[in-house]
Amino acid sequence: MPGRKTTSTFTRNEQCIINCNLTYAVHILSGRWKLLILDKLKQRQMRFSELKKEFSYISERMLTLQLQAMEEDGLLKRTVYPEVPPRVEYELTEMAIELTPILDHLSQWAEKNRKK
Amino acid sequence: MPGRKTTSTFTRNEQCIINCNLTYAVHILSGRWKLLILDKLKQRQMRFSELKKEFSYISERMLTLQLQAMEEDGLLKRTVYPEVPPRVEYELTEMAIELTPILDHLSQWAEKNRKK
DNA sequence: TGTGCTACTATAAAATTTGTAAGTAATGCC
DNA sequence: GGCATTACTTACAAATTTTATAGTAGCACA
Numbered sequence: 503m504p505g506r507k508t509t510s511t512f513t514r515n516e517q518c519i520i521n522c523n524l525t526y527a528v529h530i531l532s533g534r535w536k537l538l539i540l541d542k543l544k545q546r547q548m549r550f551s552e553l554k555k556e557f558s559y560i561s562e563r564m565l566t567l568q569l570q571a572m573e574e575d576g577l578l579k580r581t582v583y584p585e586v587p588p589r590v591e592y593e594l595t596e597m598a599i600e601l602t603p604i605l606d607h608l609s610q611w612a613e614k615n616r617k618k
Numbered sequence: 619m620p621g622r623k624t625t626s627t628f629t630r631n632e633q634c635i636i637n638c639n640l641t642y643a644v645h646i647l648s649g650r651w652k653l654l655i656l657d658k659l660k661q662r663q664m665r666f667s668e669l670k671k672e673f674s675y676i677s678e679r680m681l682t683l684q685l686q687a688m689e690e691d692g693l694l695k696r697t698v699y700p701e702v703p704p705r706v707e708y709e710l711t712e713m714a715i716e717l718t719p720i721l722d723h724l725s726q727w728a729e730k731n732r733k734k
Numbered sequence: 735t736g737t738g739c740t741a742c743t744a745t746a747a748a749a750t751t752t753g754t755a756a757g758t759a760a761t762g763c764c
Numbered sequence: 765g766g767c768a769t770t771a772c773t774t775a776c777a778a779a780t781t782t783t784a785t786a787g788t789a790g791c792a793c794a
Binding site: 627631702 | 740741744754
């Protein structure tokens with residue numbers, strides 16, 4: 503009897519999350535590999551192939567998707583060098599650098615409290 | 619997590635995440651409604667029906683799932699009163715209370731840096 | 735007898751995320 | 765021409781998360 507919904511509750515509800523600063527923050531960090539990438543780039547900027555080698559268990563597609571999302575959200579700066587073969591460097595933005603001490607606290611919290 | 623193929627890449631990769639304290643922390647906070655629930659319970663303990671009323675846009679099932687996961691991860695304490703109709707109260711654990719200042723920082727970070 | 739209440743369960747469908755495999759452009763080198 | 769390289773892209777499939785809908789127990793109350 504009921505027809506197909508023309509609007510997705512999933513998408514509508516996403517707005518609730520994006521409107522709140524806290525849920526927004528966790529939202530843009532929630533991709534499966536984003537924090538590991540962030541942590542790696544804390545040390546130095548790296549090119550795509552270096553990250554790929556570092557995280558050999560992450561599929562190339564996923565690496566691309568996560569990097570794109572992070573760039574879109576202002577966490578990473580992407581620099582393309584017009585060479586052949588291409589070279590692309592990724593580095594943290596100021597915004598991401600400001601985030602790192604908070605993530606350190608989170609990490610400490612988890613270490614102290616998580617169930618073994 | 620019943621009926622999960624433990625040999626899948628998805629599951630194998632999940633171990634990488636759970637092994638790291640930081641990714642673990644974000645992992646247990648990543649459910650769609652967990653942070654909103656956490657934020658609400660910061661004020662006072664609440665019963666299921668109160669949360670349900672507060673978050674009218676969250677399906678009852680989702681509310682249950684998120685609460686169960688948070689209890690499982692040690693973020694919430696669940697108290698059942700043997701009455702009819704049943705009464706169940708949810709409140710933050712010490713672990714969750716320790717988390718709140720970190721989440722405040724995260725929220726401030728997002729407010730300052732997010733793209734408008 | 736029947737209805738209402740609360741805090742869930744059960745089942746299925748919708749939507750998204752993640753993974754696999756293959757292909758692309760542009761150039762240099764043989 | 766054929767091959768190699770890099771940073772992707774595309775098509776497809778698998779797995780998970782989220783939403784929708786209905787149903788349950790146990791007792792009070794009419």
